[in-house]
Amino acid sequence: MTKKIYEYELDEAFEIYLLIKSADVRLAKNNKPFIAFTFQDRSGQIDGKFWDAKEDEINRFQAGTVVKVSGKRELYQNNPQLRITKMRIAHENEAVAPEHFIERAPLRTEEMVEEINRVLFEITSAPINRIVRYILNKYQKAFFDFPAAKRHHHAFAGGLSYHTVSILRLAETIAKNYTGINHSLLYGGIILHDIGKTIELTGALSTEYTLKGNLIGHIVLVDEEITKACEALKIEEDTEDVILLKHVVLAHHGKLEFGSPVVPHLLEAEIIHHLDNLDASINMIDTAIQRTKPGEFSERVFGLGNRNFYKPSELVEPDSK
Amino acid sequence: MTKKIYEYELDEAFEIYLLIKSADVRLAKNNKPFIAFTFQDRSGQIDGKFWDAKEDEINRFQAGTVVKVSGKRELYQNNPQLRITKMRIAHENEAVAPEHFIERAPLRTEEMVEEINRVLFEITSAPINRIVRYILNKYQKAFFDFPAAKRHHHAFAGGLSYHTVSILRLAETIAKNYTGINHSLLYGGIILHDIGKTIELTGALSTEYTLKGNLIGHIVLVDEEITKACEALKIEEDTEDVILLKHVVLAHHGKLEFGSPVVPHLLEAEIIHHLDNLDASINMIDTAIQRTKPGEFSERVFGLGNRNFYKPSELVEPDSK
Amino acid sequence: MTKKIYEYELDEAFEIYLLIKSADVRLAKNNKPFIAFTFQDRSGQIDGKFWDAKEDEINRFQAGTVVKVSGKRELYQNNPQLRITKMRIAHENEAVAPEHFIERAPLRTEEMVEEINRVLFEITSAPINRIVRYILNKYQKAFFDFPAAKRHHHAFAGGLSYHTVSILRLAETIAKNYTGINHSLLYGGIILHDIGKTIELTGALSTEYTLKGNLIGHIVLVDEEITKACEALKIEEDTEDVILLKHVVLAHHGKLEFGSPVVPHLLEAEIIHHLDNLDASINMIDTAIQRTKPGEFSERVFGLGNRNFYKPSELVEPDSK
Amino acid sequence: MTKKIYEYELDEAFEIYLLIKSADVRLAKNNKPFIAFTFQDRSGQIDGKFWDAKEDEINRFQAGTVVKVSGKRELYQNNPQLRITKMRIAHENEAVAPEHFIERAPLRTEEMVEEINRVLFEITSAPINRIVRYILNKYQKAFFDFPAAKRHHHAFAGGLSYHTVSILRLAETIAKNYTGINHSLLYGGIILHDIGKTIELTGALSTEYTLKGNLIGHIVLVDEEITKACEALKIEEDTEDVILLKHVVLAHHGKLEFGSPVVPHLLEAEIIHHLDNLDASINMIDTAIQRTKPGEFSERVFGLGNRNFYKPSELVEPDSK
């Protein structure tokens, strides 16, 4: 269908529909107002400035509106930027609903629900199974709607559940290939590990941290949820399975300096920490590589020690396409 | 009255009553069993080996027993050690109860109860006041009985409450001297900050970590207690005061790498972190200095970056004696 | 009286008197000169640009001049900035002396002199007492006039002595609550700990580092002053009290990586280090919080690991107002 | 069949065949010689001292000999130790060959050969395929015989190939679940990543570092092998595939401080680094857990930041047995 913004070449002229994600009015050095936009479509987000904005333009070009923009994508200090040459509100008969412009996980919600349900059957520990179902039920809507992070990785609608499902798939291979692993703990821990983000963040659109997110953090917020689930389900808090489940969730950042209040002291905690990291890394590199031309280096990825990544030249045929 | 073990000079011969804190039987290189003791009286703890132990000696010299020991205190690789020359069980008519040999906080429990009660009146925020009283009530006995740590600082019976009271006294000066401080948060946070140690540790005698202590840790354990208190008291969890109270407790180690899952984002959290550190440091240095001769350096203090501390020579008259 | 610049809301229009702290003329991209101002009044400092500056404006708007400015306070990349709409020199009959615009410590000099004098009586060690009085006398004027730092904390006229007095107050509580503390060393060390800043910095107005400040640093500069005081007062340099006094001053940054050439090996050195840190932290947070609206996070505080701080919403009533 | 040394309880008396791995004669404090042994059977290794050794005992009990030992396994400073009560050379008719006592990978060599051959077919890049086969061929014997490390992980005969095969299995799941991955690079890199250990180490028995291992290291040694393979196979060194293959091998330790001369700049390099880490971690934890009783913590694992790991109590039924 129509090309997305990141499917155009750099400096290639285009005319395209975009959703205004945010619109800040500021004063330029010539004392005239301009609008600092963030636009988005399903290929990603991009900033752009609209100079010499008139009163009515400021009123019309609000966040949440779909617009038709002529211009091109440039690089400004190595970051992509949209140079706007013309811009107008999309007409009603152009049939462009805002929800078509929001990046989404590549799996449909129903597929993810099904995958998670299948795994739930593998959780044979009664207390773990009941707690996981209880919390999943309580935050179900947000869990399948929220991104996995405000910015770094899986920062798109449905990213939280997509990240969870991706880890579960890897975990199934681990569970099959190694002995001595407690499947209930492994799968239960993975499903819950980031679900506190539904309390830490505000939602899929213009994602921000909540007060609880800033002052308590998603790791402890899940621990509280397990505590409350035990009270609600009349599960004895001192059951070893409950303590172990809390531990794998609390320890999943792997090191104190990454925000876990305890380091992994269980095989399953160590595995979850590794898989979480691995899936997030692949997602971040993949996002960066997709916006890079073959034979060139990507922009630097903040969440990966500011490294940039090389996209092999065309001659090297990636097997997986 | 009778001199304590650390009141004798190094290498000075003595005859003294001591409580056996622990007694491990091992095999020496000559294939004869020996007993590795840890003794204690109110001046502190000391290790000592009993060579060529006979069957009945092994049976009699059990942990929890009071004994009369002849010997002297030596330095072995810079650590104090007891050289035993003679040793027997204390007679019943010598009237030496085990509890007289356990190091205790220098304040009586009633004094500490009173000080804390006084401060509770300064907590004018209703939710904070109710939560603090609820948790204090629930763990009251342990709170006034437990040490503040297994080893590092305030490692004596009543150390947990004594450490808390010491910080409260400093906090009152802070509250008086600086403006803009929320007293409810400051005092409530201090009272709760280490109370999770009553769950993390096993008690005042032969203190060890519990499974919850190892896998969840006292910081998150308090957070869970606040969560449960809210449920029990029907306090809305999203009340800002509750979130702030949780934060000051969670952040009191000051840095992620010291085990806090969040860093301080409140003035009161920052203050509690500093005072906690300061009181613990003074206690550790004081303990080390007390066992050092004037004009010499103490043993190295593990909890303070392995530094040793100089005890000024007699000529310098400490004002506070 | 008249409102100060930080007492206005963001984006609220005002007409206000301000002192020009510095004025740099630069060329804009349109090749016309502009003036980059830093203004100040007692509520703090703020930058602002004056575009298309004419010859006579450049001549008139010099540092040290009081001006009447119309405009508003904005946020530019999260830092406060003054948008100037109109600006003129203050008329003589408007009676606005530059000294009314310099931020000052909240205590009057005489109060601080008195507090310090009172503490001097507690210094019973003759050599310490004489050395402290000698140095205090030598740098008296600057000590009560200088800020405690160029930027980070207590960066206002009188900040150095105010910081010192604040620490002394906390130290008195410490001295009362703990045993084994050498009061002479504690108080003497506190009074001298930062007095080298009178040599390290240039003064209260447009504070900069001196060559000695850059190449020797305030910590060693005090040590040199103690050395010279001993020579002048004929105090034997090898007196233990002198060595200890030097140590507490040299060690007050607590760690080598913070610029102390030795780490604390005395109880008093450790205490001074903690109190110095605590008072500076409270001051930095307090400054940041004062410019923040209830229910929001402050700007990030560079001196505190770039953390931002939450100002509780109105509902939480701070006790200390 | 017969129980292995780590299948006995602590302090349980046994009579057992063991291989002497090393035997050092030293002088005891009583001036009599003793032998410091390391024994091994397929359950692992253990140290033990033999006191008052006579001339002929010293001559008989050499490394490489199988002996029959009576004694028990103890803990000495938290490390396992063998207390020997009786010991003699195994008789010929007891039919105990040394090779029965060497720990081996749980997969037979043929199985591993087959798995690797299967993966080789997935390497569709001609230069990578040829280079990998060439090097594999050259070091084939050692590759299937060597351990993956002298001590830390997979420290048993065949450990190097077993570690490689384990990673390949995880990599196949990755290749299936994520798009944009170059399979040739991924599989080729994994097969070669540690093959330099066949040059770095001396072999499966009494493994030590070679001079090249100490001064060049296995990471650069593989790079040299690729360079030589290109010369031998007349593959142009500047082919992009060759450069990328070298990179994934050089970068597989992930960080400079872990000995990689470059950090990962390719998606495949990042993945190999993670999988290498994950498989090594699982192996180390598994080894520690196997020697631990349910409901207790293992010894500390040096290669994992000195953490210890909890073995859940019997009640928790591990799914995978």
Place this chain on the structure above:
Amino acid sequence: MTKKIYEYELDEAFEIYLLIKSADVRLAKNNKPFIAFTFQDRSGQIDGKFWDAKEDEINRFQAGTVVKVSGKRELYQNNPQLRITKMRIAHENEAVAPEHFIERAPLRTEEMVEEINRVLFEITSAPINRIVRYILNKYQKAFFDFPAAKRHHHAFAGGLSYHTVSILRLAETIAKNYTGINHSLLYGGIILHDIGKTIELTGALSTEYTLKGNLIGHIVLVDEEITKACEALKIEEDTEDVILLKHVVLAHHGKLEFGSPVVPHLLEAEIIHHLDNLDASINMIDTAIQRTKPGEFSERVFGLGNRNFYKPSELVEPDSK
């Protein structure tokens, strides 16, 4: 002769010939194109913007062209910047060849060749001597032409060989003053230590990293060259001298975190690491100091922990002029 750009004072007007090193056309906020130039002459490089560029100006002012510029040198955010007031292409009869504008090492190539040849005679180990001559021969042209780094130190034509010669001079003093040093290893190691930069970088003009530079790095690239030299010269790779030579080259960054895959385990490796560092540091400080006025601090030097350096005031007479 004619003054160079860094020989003019800040803000002093000049008319001067400069080589355009690079010229990027961008769009200004007023939507008119401007050219972002980097100019250079033998005193260094400087950026400058040319506003409102017309079509023909964009076509004429290309990289590699010599131009005559009127303007002045300014400081912009503490970095030097050229303000252009007039600019034209240099006339043919002005006789200004581009090569006169490239910064070069202060020694002529022939002098450096001679110095290195002299040292080659001191390399008495046959394998080391042959390998060094072979590689030097192979990369001779680039070795005397390339800079030692893209930016940090010796970033001028011939910088690589000049850096090498400077270290050799220091090494000769070391070799004379200390015993037990293997001269072949020391000198051979120094000559080869950075020669991989001829593969890592693209050349003396507009220096960039090559793909091999980014993905393999100059340290391993030399190791590969030694490997290939051995094959070509039929030198047995396991000769100890070869292993040692590889080691000193691989270890010359001194620490893993600086990119060496092994740390120095030879006296000669440690010495080379120190001398490399020392020479680079002197060069970086010297460059910064030359652009600083007496009595002032230089700009901050990124490669030296962002420190700035003081240039003593005129009164202090440097001995070496």
Place this chain on the structure above:
Amino acid sequence: MTKKIYEYELDEAFEIYLLIKSADVRLAKNNKPFIAFTFQDRSGQIDGKFWDAKEDEINRFQAGTVVKVSGKRELYQNNPQLRITKMRIAHENEAVAPEHFIERAPLRTEEMVEEINRVLFEITSAPINRIVRYILNKYQKAFFDFPAAKRHHHAFAGGLSYHTVSILRLAETIAKNYTGINHSLLYGGIILHDIGKTIELTGALSTEYTLKGNLIGHIVLVDEEITKACEALKIEEDTEDVILLKHVVLAHHGKLEFGSPVVPHLLEAEIIHHLDNLDASINMIDTAIQRTKPGEFSERVFGLGNRNFYKPSELVEPDSK
């Protein structure tokens, strides 16, 4: 002449004269006293235990006595140790004075005096020249007698001046090869840089730290000496040369975390830091290598990040013998 202890092979029997450096009497596990000796001759120091010591042996074998010992040198946990088989006091007619057993710098004092005097003439700055001569004069005797450190490097009589002279030799090459260096500052700084060790340490025999050494440190102690020299010589302390001289001394450890209160901000300070490091490293490696057999690795060197160093096998002919 007679062979020294480190000239014998490991485990080779010998009969040899040694100086008792220290002699501690302790109780063995069999309850009999033993003496823990440190012996020394000019080849180095070694520990050894003397079991079952009788009363008169304890009285006779005091520190400072020369004894004749039969025994051999062993390795105990990789550290050299002397196994004593026979031992008696040296007879008077054996003519063995204690001073013959103290390790000394390889240069005679007069040679070092002469070298330093020659360099003093190169210090053309009057204030620096006068200060350096004044301090050198004041501490002359100790300067040529003390070691450069208690343990790490140049830990022998005369080591302090020998280390200084070694650095001066390197500095002369630097001064000749690079421009822009202030020779007065360079040479003056080197001569003074470690002279504070004459106050920090107790002397050449059984070197310990003094109280000033522990609490002030040699770096600040030199700074104090410069301050006092200025007062004595009536040199204005604010002379730039004096400030710069202080700086190069204060900054010579190069980083705050190594104990310098300021980092180098002068070219000469940076050079002194590097040369100090280089000379100390060579000395430490040389000491370790001398005790190692060709083709083996030395013991680990604590002062060099616990690295061990390889001594090339005989085949590699070191040039410098």
